[in-house]
Amino acid sequence: MDAQVRTPLIEMKDISIAFGGVKAVDHAYIDLYPGEVVGLLGHNGAGKSCLIKILSGAYKRDAGQIFVNGEEAHISNPRDAKSYGIETVYQALALADNVDAASNLYLGRELLTRWGTLDDASMEAEARKVMGRLNPNFRRFKEPVIALSGGQRQSVAIARAIHFNARILIMDEPTAALGPAETAQVGELVKQLKSDGIGIFLISHDIHDVFDLADRVTVMKNGQVVGSGRVSDMTKDEVLGMIILGKCPPGALPGPGAMQG
Amino acid sequence: MTSAAPGAASAAPDEPTLRRILRATEVDTRMLGMIFALALIWVGFNVYTQIQSGEGLFLTPRNLWNLSVQTSSIAIMGTGMVLIIVMRHIDLSVGSIIGFVSTIIGVAQVRILPEYLGLDSPAIWILAVVLALVVGAAIGALHGSLVAYLGIPAFIVTLGAQLFWRGAAWWVTAGQTIAPLDPRFSLMGGGPHGSIGATWSWVLALLACVGIVFSLYSGRQRRARFRFPQRPMWAEYLIAAVGCFVVLGATLIVNAYPWPERVAARWAEANNVAVPAGGLFISTGWAIPVLIALVVGFAMTFLARRTRFGRYVYAIGGNPEAAELAGINTKRITVMVFALMGMLAAIAACIDSARLDSATNVLGQLDELYTIAAAVIGGTSLAGGVGTIYGALIGALVIQSLQSGMILLGFDSAFQQMVVGVVLVGAVGLDTFYRRRTAKG
Secondary structure (H helix, E strand, C coil): HHCCCCCCEEEEEEEEEEEEEEEEEEEEEEECCCCCEEEECCCCCCCHHHHHHHHHCCCCCEEEEEEECCEEEEEECCCHHHHHCCCCCCCCCCCCCCEEEHHHCCCCCCCCCCCCCCHHHHHHHHHHHHHHHHCCCCCCCCEEECCCCCHHHHHHHHHHHHHHCEEEEECCCCCCCCHHHHHHHHHHHHHHHHHHHEEEEEEEEHHHHCCCCCCEEEEEEEEEEEEEEHHCCCCHHHHHHHHHHHHCCCEEECCCCCCCC | CCCCCCCCCCCCCCHHHHHHHHHHCCCCCCHHHHHHHHHHHHHHHHHHHHHHHHHCCCCCCCHHHHHHHHHHHHHHHHHHHHHHHHCCCCCCCHHHHHHHHHHHHHHHHHHHHHHHCCCCCCHHHHHHHHHHHHHHHHHHHHHHHHHHHHCCCCHHHHHHHHHHHHHHHHHHHHCCECCCCHHHHHHHCCCCCCECCHHHHHHHHHHHHHHHHHHHHHHHHHHHHCCCCCHHHHHHHHHHHHHHHHHHHHHHHHCEEECCCHHHHHHHHHHHCCCCCCCCCCCCEEEECCCCCCCCHHHHHHHHHCCHHHHHHHHHHHHHHHHCCCCHHHHHHHHHHHHHHHHHHHHHHHHHHHHHHCCCCCCCCHHHHHHHHHHHHCCCCCCCCCCCCCHHHHHHHHHHHHHHHHCCCCCCCHHHHHHHHHHHHHHHHHHHHHHHHHHHC
16 A cells, blocks of 8 residues: 555554553554544553553653654653644543633643733634634633533633644544534544544544544554554454454454454 | 624623623622621621720721731732642641741841941841742742652641741741841831831822723723723723722821821921921821732732743642643642742741841741631632632731731630631631532522
8 A cells, every 4th residue: 555655644663551560551553644544442441542642742651662754753741742743632631620711722832922921812812713613602712611511621622732733633532521413523623634634543442433534443452452454444343343352353454462363 | 703702791681780790890709709708897896896995996097007017928928828729739837937037037137147238238138038038939949849749748748847947947046036127127017117108108009090090901902902802891990990999098098097196206306397286197108018918919910810830820720630731840830839939928027027126936826827718718729720819818808807806806815716717617618608509500
């Protein structure tokens, strides 16, 4: 495939991390190309969130390498990851509940005035613009985000991720807290971002969230990669077999975590 | 994007007037509640003294002026305690920092600095204040580092620090009280000479009024530039009018408090002024410690609301993990907040020792509790993330009003402590109830 020729946006090789004696991630690997959606699937505790937190700088890996655009990247905290254009929408949304949408949008990267003070007016204006694109019904700019609905909070979190020229977007269980209409909204958003050339990791334990949106999936079990392959080469049942049994179907490339035999 | 969103200001037509005013002016209803409680305390004490002794003793220029001076040091520390508690920490050491810093600067200005600069050097008080700020900030930064980098809970660090610095204060002077302090330094404590008099009080009051109007105007301009929803014009006028009324009224009161007769007579004698028949009336005006507290209040509000540092403090308090993931250096902010608290305690140490005109190791005892009480009565939530600077200022005034009122009534100090304790628990209980009810809708 032409994937062999192009440079991947992200390539994580041989990544391991252990907490105490538990190998949460064990020689795992994953890659991502521009304009592609890669689903990362697995049970709770399979190591998928852990692997992705290493990419976003929340955890420090024990071993392995990360390449961004073919060059080795040094990521040891969230700020490093952001400097490579890697943005994350976390499972728990990672919003500061007590401050408003604009402050959350710019948390850690506030706009300042000439005098070095917070430029709240500009931030609010920008927030109105971004939110107008993502969620035109959003009006509650002055309230702490704890007062917002799950979908509204989600759109604030996503707005924060895409607003700063993200090239790689990581979405950890992006629809876990949402109703059907809001889930569909997030799906639309993923397609829109994809067409902008952004590479997206979708992490989920629910195959239905991912199957319709992803181009490829990688499945993890017990910290190891079971296998990965194109969604078009597999059925939902086969992917389910990978998640539950660790059985790698013929359409996917088996990894070290695949069931032997 | 050009169409302005319907703002909070567009009122429903059938809304009750009071609620409409509250909404249009965007006033914090909690603050109104606190001010109402304060008014209740003031009027209550005044009526009580009226019944007891035939004249209202509380709402007099003399008592209110004293109240303002007595409140200033707790108010100053309260503004810092808000940020500490917002970040889900606590500081139990501020009273002991006062004791330690005051002995240090007492020794410096009475025993050490005069040897090099001469007894009457104007540099002495400046150096003493700078020394206080540096020592206070260093102590606070030490506490903050222990909390942030070693992960020791702030409660334990500052509990240990409370004992440590109180003991250290004793060692500095071997338990002796150092007095008198540098005369210029002592002006920070207030008193007839440590106040700015009628003329300057009016000048400051007028400047404050101009400031209020200007800030409302520029805020409106800024919102107009970005086409944000505006407050209705009458609400702006109302806010400006109330603000100016409070400033001018308070100035009128402090100016109505004259110098004590003997101080005025001594001054007249020294300056060859003839004393008229009814005695000399010299307005005291705003006391310097009160002005310091007001400046600190403004500076801290600015810090909390308009700087990155303040934004981070609140974000960390709301969700420490989210703040960390957003790339905020939470450990550094923790150290900075404790250093700031130490510095504010040092300012309070200057004011307290200047007011007594002496430095002693027992200064500031129990102040940590009153400071925390001021912040909490002012609406700061111990769960973190919530709290305002002006709330702490009003909270400090509430606590001090209770105390000074009970002293006026001649209650003994054991009873005073009991009342303050009950009020603290009651205020937080009421607040919890109120929050739970508003959360339900």
